[in-house]
Amino acid sequence: MIQIEDKIVSTELFDNYFVCHLEKCKGLCCVYGDAGAPLEEHETRIFEENIDKIKPFLRPGGIEAIEEKGAWEFDGDGDRVTPLMGDDDCAYSIIDNGIARCGIENAFNSDAIDFRKPISCHLYPIRISKIGNNIALNYHRWDVCKPALKLGRQYDLPVFRFLKDALTRVFGTEFYDELERVYEAWKNKEEIK
Secondary structure, three states, X not given: OEEEOOEEXXXXXXXXXXXXXXXXXXXXXXXXXXXXXXXXXXHHHHHHHHHHHHHHHOOXXXXXXXXHHOOOEEOOOOOEEOOEEXXXXXXXXEEEOOEEEEHHHHHHHOOOOOOOOOHHHHOOOEEEEEEOOEEEEEEOOOHXXXXXXXXXXXXXXXXXXXXXXXXXXXXXXXXXXXXXXXXXXXXXOOOOO
């Protein structure tokens, strides 16, 4: 673990390689699991304010789930999450040529909304948690993502570099630049200052 400001960064973000391989995994992270995508409190307001702009980009089953459960819900642990269609698929997931994708991101790419997708989805496979007053950034392993590890190694792309846009979106350019500096020192086994 390395601390940068109030962030505790797992070195697993440096020594694991990752590039999403949608042709292999088929976007299973959008349609497999026992709860929806974790949401930040401010994201729930964004969902509520933009739901009518997002619905045209969703499947009928997703729209039904949202109309029944709401734009978001609490899971069994009391955390804010996206609703599910049945027991698996995120209500915001769509299927495009056999690959699950994000309907919210499609709405964003079509300029219907200015919110790209939930932070937890954009940052995956990084998971954020709170430790006291600090934020921990950890690497989350999932068998579904094994092809992404192979592709990441092929491109020599550490997890954090694959997620540059997401990390910059959430924590800013200065944090990402510092992460790069720390990575270079870590890789070269230099003292990290």
